[in-house]
Amino acid sequence: MTTLLTAVVVILAIVAIVQIVRIFEVSSTMSGEDEPQTGQPTKKENDLFGKIMLLMGAGLVIFSIWSFFSWGDYTLPKPASEHGIETDRLLWITFGVIGLVYLITQPLLFWFAYKYRGRKGQKATYIEHNNKLEAIWTIIPTIVLAVIILYGIFTWTSIMNPEYEEEPIVVELYAKQFGWTARLAGEDNILGEANVRFIEGANTLGIDENDFNGLDDIIVDELHLPVGKPVLLKMRSQDVIHSAYIPHFRVQMNCVPGTVTQFGFTPNITTAEMRQDSKVMRQIAHINELRDDMGEEPYEFDFVLLCNKICGSAHYNMQLKIVVETEEEYNQWLKEQKTFAETL
Amino acid sequence: MAAEVHSQDHHHEETFLTKYIFSMDHKMIGKQFLITGIIMGLIGMGMSLLFRLQLAWPDKSFPILDTFLGKWSDDGVMDPNIYLALVTIHGTIMVFFVLTAGLSGTFSNLLIPLQIGARDMASGFINMLSYWFFFLSSVVMVASLFVPDGPAAAGWTIYPPLSALPQAMPGSGMGMTLWLVSMTLFIASSLLGALNYIVTVLNLRTKGMSMTRLPLTIWAFFVTAILGVLSFPVLFSAALLLLFDRSMGTSFYLSDIFVGGEVLGYSGGSPILYEHLFWFLGHPEVYIILLPALGITSEVIATNSRKPIFGYRAMVGSILMIAFLSFIVWGHHMFVTGMNPFLGTVFTFTTLLIAIPSAVKAFNYLTTLWKGNLQMTPAMLFSIGLVSTFITGGLTGIILGDSALDINVHDTYFVVAHFHIVMGLSAIFGMYAGIYHWFPKMFGRMMIRPLGYIHFVLTFVAAYGVFYPMHFLGLAGLPRRYYTNTSFPMFDNLADINVIISVFAILGGIAQVIFLFNFFYCALRGKRSPQNPWRSNTLEWTTPVKHIHGNWPGEIPEVHRWPYDYSKPGMDEDFVPQIVPIHDNEEASGH
Ligand code: HEM
Ligand SMILES: [Cu+2]
Ligand SMILES: [Cu+2]
Numbered sequence: 014m015t016t017l018l019t020a021v022v023v024i025l026a027i028v029a030i031v032q033i034v035r036i037f038e039v040s041s042t043m044s045g046e047d048e049p050q051t052g053q054p055t056k057k058e059n060d061l062f063g064k065i066m067l068l069m070g071a072g073l074v075i076f077s078i079w080s081f082f083s084w085g086d087y088t089l090p091k092p093a094s095e096h097g098i099e100t101d102r103l104l105w106i107t108f109g110v111i112g113l114v115y116l117i118t119q120p121l122l123f124w125f126a127y128k129y130r131g132r133k134g135q136k137a138t139y140i141e142h143n144n145k146l147e148a149i150w151t152i153i154p155t156i157v158l159a160v161i162i163l164y165g166i167f168t169w170t171s172i173m174n175p176e177y178e179e180e181p182i183v184v185e186l187y188a189k190q191f192g193w194t195a196r197l198a199g200e201d202n203i204l205g206e207a208n209v210r211f212i213e214g215a216n217t218l219g220i221d222e223n224d225f226n227g228l229d230d231i232i233v234d235e236l237h238l239p240v241g242k243p244v245l246l247k248m249r250s251q252d253v254i255h256s257a258y259i260p261h262f263r264v265q266m267n268c269v270p271g272t273v274t275q276f277g278f279t280p281n282i283t284t285a286e287m288r289q290d291s292k293v294m295r296q297i298a299h300i301n302e303l304r305d306d307m308g309e310e311p312y313e314f315d316f317v318l319l320c321n322k323i324c325g326s327a328h329y330n331m332q333l334k335i336v337v338e339t340e341e342e343y344n345q346w347l348k349e350q351k352t353f354a355e356t357l
Numbered sequence: 358m359a360a361e362v363h364s365q366d367h368h369h370e371e372t373f374l375t376k377y378i379f380s381m382d383h384k385m386i387g388k389q390f391l392i393t394g395i396i397m398g399l400i401g402m403g404m405s406l407l408f409r410l411q412l413a414w415p416d417k418s419f420p421i422l423d424t425f426l427g428k429w430s431d432d433g434v435m436d437p438n439i440y441l442a443l444v445t446i447h448g449t450i451m452v453f454f455v456l457t458a459g460l461s462g463t464f465s466n467l468l469i470p471l472q473i474g475a476r477d478m479a480s481g482f483i484n485m486l487s488y489w490f491f492f493l494s495s496v497v498m499v500a501s502l503f504v505p506d507g508p509a510a511a512g513w514t515i516y517p518p519l520s521a522l523p524q525a526m527p528g529s530g531m532g533m534t535l536w537l538v539s540m541t542l543f544i545a546s547s548l549l550g551a552l553n554y555i556v557t558v559l560n561l562r563t564k565g566m567s568m569t570r571l572p573l574t575i576w577a578f579f580v581t582a583i584l585g586v587l588s589f590p591v592l593f594s595a596a597l598l599l600l601f602d603r604s605m606g607t608s609f610y611l612s613d614i615f616v617g618g619e620v621l622g623y624s625g626g627s628p629i630l631y632e633h634l635f636w637f638l639g640h641p642e643v644y645i646i647l648l649p650a651l652g653i654t655s656e657v658i659a660t661n662s663r664k665p666i667f668g669y670r671a672m673v674g675s676i677l678m679i680a681f682l683s684f685i686v687w688g689h690h691m692f693v694t695g696m697n698p699f700l701g702t703v704f705t706f707t708t709l710l711i712a713i714p715s716a717v718k719a720f721n722y723l724t725t726l727w728k729g730n731l732q733m734t735p736a737m738l739f740s741i742g743l744v745s746t747f748i749t750g751g752l753t754g755i756i757l758g759d760s761a762l763d764i765n766v767h768d769t770y771f772v773v774a775h776f777h778i779v780m781g782l783s784a785i786f787g788m789y790a791g792i793y794h795w796f797p798k799m800f801g802r803m804m805i806r807p808l809g810y811i812h813f814v815l816t817f818v819a820a821y822g823v824f825y826p827m828h829f830l831g832l833a834g835l836p837r838r839y840y841t842n843t844s845f846p847m848f849d850n851l852a853d854i855n856v857i858i859s860v861f862a863i864l865g866g867i868a869q870v871i872f873l874f875n876f877f878y879c880a881l882r883g884k885r886s887p888q889n890p891w892r893s894n895t896l897e898w899t900t901p902v903k904h905i906h907g908n909w910p911g912e913i914p915e916v917h918r919w920p921y922d923y924s925k926p927g928m929d930e931d932f933v934p935q936i937v938p939i940h941d942n943e944e945a946s947g948h
Binding site for chain 2: 070084107108263304
């Protein structure tokens with residue numbers, strides 16, 4: 014059936030093309046232009062395509078604006094980390110600026126295409142340059158960019174060099190083909206030395222069994238974090254480059270074999286609170302409607318760690334659930350976990 | 358004059374082989390680049406349609422996948438590894454084979470000698486070699502699709518260790534070796550070509566053709582060639598070290614790796630070194646792709662607005678500025694690799710600086726259209742399309758270039774949207790503008806205009822339809838290079854956007870069939886073209902319609918003015934070719 018349909022469409026398309034070519038040939042012989050001295054379009058074509066450009070430009074601008082309203086709800090909900098509030102603010106300011114530039118330049122472009130289309134009697138004005146205009150549109154972007162650059166650099170620096178009032182909880186995110194494991198630093202808040210060369214049997218993360226600091230480490234495949242406490246993530250990879258990406262926290266850092274990378278952040282909303290957020294609720298309702306149609310189980314919101322650097326065949330399916338909860342709940346959970354020493 | 362002697366001793370018989378295959382004539386070599394590029398483009402586009410099917414309808418079965426993918430497709434559903442391979446080869450083909458060789462190879466070859474008034478390239482032989490290296494490189498790349506374990510699949514950036522270890526993915530075996538061989542040939546080709554372009558522009562300009570009278574096309578090709586010469590060798594060194602790591606057990610990029618159940622013997626290397634080397638080429642490469650398209654657009658917009666290009670000197674200045682800056686921004690691809698965060702601030706600064714010369718270019722295009730007498734040829738429409746995509750894509754670059762913002766959108770579909778619009782669409786539009794504009798020069802025939810119009814309208818709509826929605830996928834946190842989005846329920850609601858994208862992609866594919874028909878039909882059977890179909894000023898339109906070796910039958914014409922004297926007050930016609938001397942009572946333009 015589909016093959017038949019495709020064949021019909023292809024045949025129709027070919028017929029249409031042949032017809033158009035015919036019309037073109039007939040119309041050009043009728044006007045007696047055997048040896049045209051120019052290939053320029055006719056005034057009529059200029060007129061028509063000036064209008065079509067205006068139409069397409071208007072379509073583009075309307076589509077762009079419409080998409081923000083109708084697809085804006087698909088974008089990530091409010092940030093669930095302290096620095097995320099900063100970066101989101103910067104993001105929307107930047108969007109404001111570039112949106113403004115977009116909404117000025119695109120309509121202007123298509124308007125010019127329409128306004129100055131080569132109709133009958135249209136004449137071009139000889140203008141080589143205009144130093145004043147050029148100075149203006151060099152200086153204004155420079156100033157605007159200077160502001161964005163300074164704001165950006167300042168935000169970046171404060172994210173990358175966090176100042177701690179209390180000691181951050183140290184957590185290792187360990188990536189391998191294809192899965193994540195998290196390791197909490199335990200009572201001493203110091204991660205034990207580790208290297209893939211120590212991997213053996215149950216010691217799948219390659220923790221140095223002779224390093225005293227590692228004995229109280231806690232290895233989990235669902236990470237819990239207390240709300241409002243600074244966390245320092247340390248990333249390690251077993252094989253190829255992965256990237257630890259937690260979109261709701263606005264956190265991302267590559268996991269590079271041979272080195273340890275890090276990213277510090279403070280979660281500021283619990284999973285339970287996030288589930289009550291109006292945008293999250295709208296998204297989840299929509300998702301569950303779709304899942305219901307496909308006969309799949311309903312889904313509940315959770316923070317999740319994904320891999321965001323191509324790492325092989327199951328790159329698309331590396332996940333680790335993250336739960337942000339109150340300090341009491343966290344301590345409760347922590348008590349139930351086994352230390353590294355206990356698993357040996 | 359030596360050049361004339363040269364033109365005379367070429368009246369000997371040419372065989373089919375020397376005329377069409379092992380040609381040393383720049384015009385023929387240009388056409389060879391173009392046709393090879395078009396074929397590679399078809400392959401690249403076909404691949405994208407296959408993986409768009411997978412992304413939009415992951416759980417449906419498509420018999421067509423079995424047809425094309427054979428053992429890598431099971432009951433009409435593709436294998437995850439081949440998905441990655443398709444993405445990888447698609448990217449490689451589009452970036453290097455279509456938009457580097459196919460675009461700059463075609464038009465630099467065709468236009469440099471013709472527009473500067475030279476009989477041919479400085480070295481016809483090296484020029485021929487450049488094409489044949491490219492051809493071989495294409496053959497090897499296509500051949501790599503047929504090796505048992507499949508082609509390279511580590512992304513077009515082939516970051517090690519993934520690309521270095523066959524244990525890490527099947528594509529990193531024989532497929533990756535062929536990828537590296539192919540790229541080495543490609544680098545040789547592009548260096549040979551670029552050296553030739555530089556030397557030709559510097560030494561073979563005709564009398565009166567000062568650098569400030571060069572058409573902006575030539576400026577763009579010239580600067581592109583310089584970028585290529587400075588950056589491709591660095592890619593070569595990156596590839597060479599990778600080859601050592603792969604086959605000789607060195608540890609430039611590798612350290613402490615446990616894969617396939619065992620620890621490997623590498624220690625002390627760092628993949629981040631590879632990333633630096635790769636992006637040192639990688640970022641200039643995006644301008645190697647883009648600048649020729651901008652050059653073509655400058656020429657097409659000025660000619661068809663019947664107006665001088667606005668701010669010629671600013672245009673040249675911004676090309677030079679962009680070229681210079683493009684060498685010091687590569688780190689914006691590496692903000693979250695674990696590179697020293699201080700470098701992040703430096704690269705944010707340099708990256709956002711590029712927006713200034715880019716903005717100058719966009720404004721100058723706008724003001725060139727302003728108060729013009731626009732001739733809406735298909736080439737002109739594509740050029741206007743380029744200005745539109747250049748603005749859209751350039752603006753999202755301001756977000757990606759800001760390290761603080763890149764944290765959350767890096768490697769998501771937002772990046773895919775950005776670089777396809779600013780680089781992919783702009784360069785493709787520029788390439789189409791160039792083909793429609795110089796087709797009469799290449800084949801002595803005209804293309805069918807109505808088909809060109811249909812092609813433009815469909816392509817423009819499809820292009821935005823495919824890439825604009827991807828911004829929202831990225832802002833929803835959707836990572837790129839995912840075989841399917843179904844393993845994360847949080848992305849379930851994005852399914853309908855993915856369907857829309859794929860439908861537009863198919864529409865875009867169909868639109869290109871119209872172009873192909875137009876191109877090949879008219880190359881053989883199109884109407885004869887007049888000598889100067891667009892009433893243009895530049896030198897190529899003073900050569901005979903039927904190609905001759907040496908370009909001009911008599912002496913090479915002398916140039917008396919810049920190329921943009923359109924609609925000059927006091928002149929009879931709305932164009933004054935560069936070969937027309939300045940009249941006694943004419944006010945000379947500043948050039
Ligand atoms: C004007 C021509 C431009 C071209 C041809 C271009 C091309 C590209 C390409 C190919 C990528 C993809 C890299 C990948 O595979 O990860 C990319 C990413 C990027 N572009 Fe552009 N770009 C252009 C303009 C800009 C501008 C104006 C900016 C900033 C002001 C910018 C900033 C970036 C950044 C920061 C990335 C990396 C994003 C990431 O990986 O997260 N680009 N660009
Ligand atoms: Cu991955
Ligand atoms: Cu770059």
